[in-house]
Amino acid sequence: MKTIAFIGGGNMAGALIHGLVEDGTDPGRILVAEPDATRREQLAVRFGVRTTEDNTAAAQEAEILVLAVKPQVLPQVAKALAPALAQNQPLCISIAAGIRHAALQAWLGEGVPLVRAMPNTPAMLQSGATGLYAPPPLDEAQREAAEHVLRAVGVVIWVEEESLMDAVTAVSGSGPAYFFLFMEAMEQAAIELGLPAETARLLVRQTALGATRMALESELDLPTLRLGVTSPGGTTERAIHAFEEGGLRRLVHRALEAARDRSQELSRELERS
Numbered sequence: 620m621k622t623i624a625f626i627g628g629g630n631m632a633g634a635l636i637h638g639l640v641e642d643g644t645d646p647g648r649i650l651v652a653e654p655d656a657t658r659r660e661q662l663a664v665r666f667g668v669r670t671t672e673d674n675t676a677a678a679q680e681a682e683i684l685v686l687a688v689k690p691q692v693l694p695q696v697a698k699a700l701a702p703a704l705a706q707n708q709p710l711c712i713s714i715a716a717g718i719r720h721a722a723l724q725a726w727l728g729e730g731v732p733l734v735r736a737m738p739n740t741p742a743m744l745q746s747g748a749t750g751l752y753a754p755p756p757l758d759e760a761q762r763e764a765a766e767h768v769l770r771a772v773g774v775v776i777w778v779e780e781e782s783l784m785d786a787v788t789a790v791s792g793s794g795p796a797y798f799f800l801f802m803e804a805m806e807q808a809a810i811e812l813g814l815p816a817e818t819a820r821l822l823v824r825q826t827a828l829g830a831t832r833m834a835l836e837s838e839l840d841l842p843t844l845r846l847g848v849t850s851p852g853g854t855t856e857r858a859i860h861a862f863e864e865g866g867l868r869r870l871v872h873r874a875l876e877a878a879r880d881r882s883q884e885l886s887r888e889l890e891r892s
């Protein structure tokens with residue numbers, strides 16, 4: 620079992636550690652470098668992991684090093700780690716949104732194996748979806764090690780080109796918010812149709828869960844599943860017609876394109892600063 624060190628012990632690191640421990644990783648093989656003493660104490664008590672305030676010590680011991688600080692502090696943190704990484708050469712995994720592989724590689728040092736990952740917030744419930752990217756020459760064992768860490772909090776998908784990480788950000792990174800918005804709109808409409816708020820809340824959320832489970836677990840594609848609920852001349856058909864007439868598909872396309880473009884802009888802004 621490899622030693623996995625985290626630089627930054629915040630929300631996303633906490634989710635990954637939770638997933639790894641649930642998955643059977645020995646907490647004694649997890650080391651977290653985090654400046655906040657209270658947070659260190661919480662992580663040690665909750666998961667039984669080892670903690671330190673010394674990033675370099677964590678990097679020296681790590682076989683896998685997860686960079687889990689905010690993107691704004693990553694340049695400074697990464698450059699300070701470079702001497703330790705030059706000696707130890709752990710597999711580095713960055714979960715920082717918007718920081719491109721080449722920029723991070725230059726800060727960490729050219730020889731260091733590096734994977735870029737884009738998880739999402741359902742990782743907190745081990746239901747995340749993570750996009751991974753690494754240019755060659757990452758070997759199979761290193762790819763498998765990166766997958767192992769992120770698979771602890773959900774599904775992982777590799778993308779072949781880094782530009783696609785902006786699309787991953789638009790789809791799964793921001794995606795939970797789109798579904799929350801749709802559920803909000805449904806709850807509001809249900810209340811306006813006369814249902815008590817608590818009934819609307821339960822019906823909408825359970826329906827979203829049920830539909831998602833059907834979509835994930837069924838062999839049928841989405842149009843077939845939709846048609847299965849849509850009897851000719853029935854209620855669902857009327858609602859679907861209203862969505863299509865209102866341009867729902869065009870709107871979704873525009874929203875995802877806007878998120879993808881903003882992700883590209885943010886990368887440029889982070890690199891300029």
Ligand SMILES: NC(=O)c1ccc[n+]([C@@H]2O[C@H](COP(=O)([O-])OP(=O)(O)OC[C@H]3O[C@@H](n4cnc5c(N)ncnc54)[C@H](OP(=O)(O)O)[C@@H]3O)[C@@H](O)[C@H]2O)c1
Pocket residue numbers: 626627628629630631632652653654655658674687688689690692696714715716737738739740792
């Ligand atoms: N949350 C998400 O949905 C999500 C999704 C995808 C990717 N990400 C990425 O995940 C990364 C972490 O996000 P998060 O939401 O977990 O943020 P967070 O909760 O703020 O965690 C960052 C942690 O890093 C610590 N830290 C700050 N400076 C440090 C330093 N010099 N050395 C070591 N640790 C340091 C912070 O401590 P202090 O609080 O004391 O400063 C904090 O505990 C970000 O890069 C973000 O882009 C997050």
